[in-house]
Amino acid sequence: MESIGIIVAFWALAVTTVGAALGVLVSRNLLHAIFFLITSFLGMAGLFITLSADFIAAAQVLIYAGAISVLLVFAMMLTPLASRDNANSLYLAPGALAGLGLAAIVGFVAVDTPWAELAGSTLAERSFPDTVRTIGAQLIGRYVLAFELASVLLLFALIGAVVLVHDRAAERGAAAAAEEAGTGPREEAT
Amino acid sequence: MIPMENFLLLSAVLFAIGFYGVLARRSAILILISVELMLAGVAINFVTFATYLDSQAFSGAIFALFVITVAAAEVGLALGIVLRIFRERQTANVDEVDTLKW
């Protein structure tokens, strides 16, 4: 494991991830931003593998690079005017300042803290756990409540998304077809 | 082994990039993408701590899994809202959506 290969892989993936994230920031075209985002997410999936979290890496590719990106592209197609010329304009200088400051503070804290010696764990000798088995057992075992709660959340996010984009005109057409007379007069404003 | 600090630094950079994007972008979709970058930084942080400090229970990785799941749901919802706004006023820029004062 302690090969030069993993170190090279880490740096290549880290540069890809951060570089693509910076690309997201500067793109004026929404489609370019989404492609940069996908690249960044794929780089991150690689990083998860170097962290020996192979299951999270797979989830990252499937959910982020797959589902979320497709969703974003769909949204872009449905909002044609919004996809081009997204110049930065809001709070550019304060934003840059805040971003740099945040990076400096969080980064300093991350680097300055002697995590390893405080944790007292033997990092080097640690064997890679069988993460898929561990995660699977924990999700359906110990974390079953959080799992159920998340499924309820997803169900209602689905319902919510349908409600949000539900076309009013289509609704009125359907309502006219259905016999609504029994439930009293219905406010029919445009 | 790659030093743990490398991963933490990377996640800090991603978090900050996302934060900058939230402040500097006008398009609601791009702000949403920036939020996703922030959440990705969080996921890296959780997995790093889980791998290096909590490799037995690995609960941080499960946390990261939930973060990814919830982020996906959030994108779905937020894009639904953006579409609705776009249908009403033909724009998805937050500074043009200003019937209410901030």
Added chain:
Amino acid sequence: MRDILGHSLNFQYELLLPEIIIAITATLVVGADAFRNELRLGRRILPWLSVIGLVAALVVSLLWIDTQRNFARLITIDNYTTFFRVLFTATAIVVIVGSHEYVERHIGHIGEFYALILLSTVGAIYMAAARDLLTAYVAIEVLSFSLYVAVSLARNDPRSGEAALKYTLLGGVASAMLLYGLSLLYGVAGSTQYTEISGALAAGTGGMTLPLILGLVLIVAGLGFKASAVPFHMYTPDAYEGAPLPITAYISATSKAAVLALFLRWFSGPLLPALPDWQWMVALIAVLTMGLGNLVALQQRNIKRLLAYSSIGQVGYMLMAITTVSVVSASALLLHIGGYLVTNLAVFMAVIAFYNRTGTEEISGFRGLAQTNPYLALVITAGMFSLGGMPLLAGFLTKFILFTAAADGGFLWLATFAVIMSTVSLYYYLQVIKQMYLYQPDGDARRWRLSPTGYLTTAVLLAGTVVLGVYATPLYTLADRATRVLFV
């Protein structure tokens, strides 16, 4: 069954019964709405179905008074949880009963509206009940997501979608900050379990002070966002104004109380050993919140925005109790939350009844209400006086106990500031009362009556406001029993 680290886990699903009932009711409501024509159901069935489910959940949750059990180390069922279970289900019942006429007229998707209120109640309860950061986080998102959608449900109101957009995007940023803070806390403590975090922090964090403080800053910022504390409050007035009125009422009641319940659970439990590191932060945002919330409220013309800023001010008082965290101030906080919910809902239910009749949200629209509907004017007056802290009403007593607890906890300056701001708040409440009593009605001066459910909810809440103001001992005893389990 045991987990990987060898802790024994119990999976007693009956402990989750109230939330299971609520979640099933929510899906039934959505289903009944979708197949309404096929099943030949009236629209009236939906609110009553929701209320039946909530009442059942409320009754069932009383089974676990004075027990202390947990489900798989993820949530605790103790008196604290039971207190908030009852409080949140009762709030949802009041909001649904008091607003079903409004909902029929102004909400596009009725079934989803009730289902989202039910679902967010589940999230709110688990925020108070969680004993693991993961459950707490998912619960926060269940509550937030339901509200993001619910805010956008107003029909034919362009403000609604805009409010939802701001609420969702800023809520997402808040979640990200909170999560980053939680990840640092996990790195410092090595666990997501409350008990183990508390143990790790109490054992001393050595060189980990910096990440701990950074984590706490991000956690306080994220939670402050969700509770709409200053300086993270920017979205609140917009979300309040754009949301349908019942949702505004619901956000100002359940959402705030749930975040405060979570705040208290965290800062009196896992984070208590780090008290010196976070006390100043919470004190700071408490001062800012009280000050700015009340001062900006002075300039508002729209009743929803006025109530938004007034609720921001109220959050400031509540954060004060977090600052001086102790058994006394925790009980005072729960008492104040109870009193605030009753009073605030009384005002909101009255405003909803008023809006049903007049269709205006402007404060100037309240002119002459004392002539056209003296009863409603009385309810609003009592509610506003109570929010402002006038004696003999709930707000005075709960605030008095809260401020005394803060002063006893060594934060006399904070309590003094709170008293001053509370006095300032009376001014803008009086503006509304002045409109109702000193001016003539603008147009139609005929008397009008509320609907039966309007009378029912406002009367119950008005009675609650008065009774709590005179005799709050029972509620205080309950709050005390609920908070005893926090400080072990």
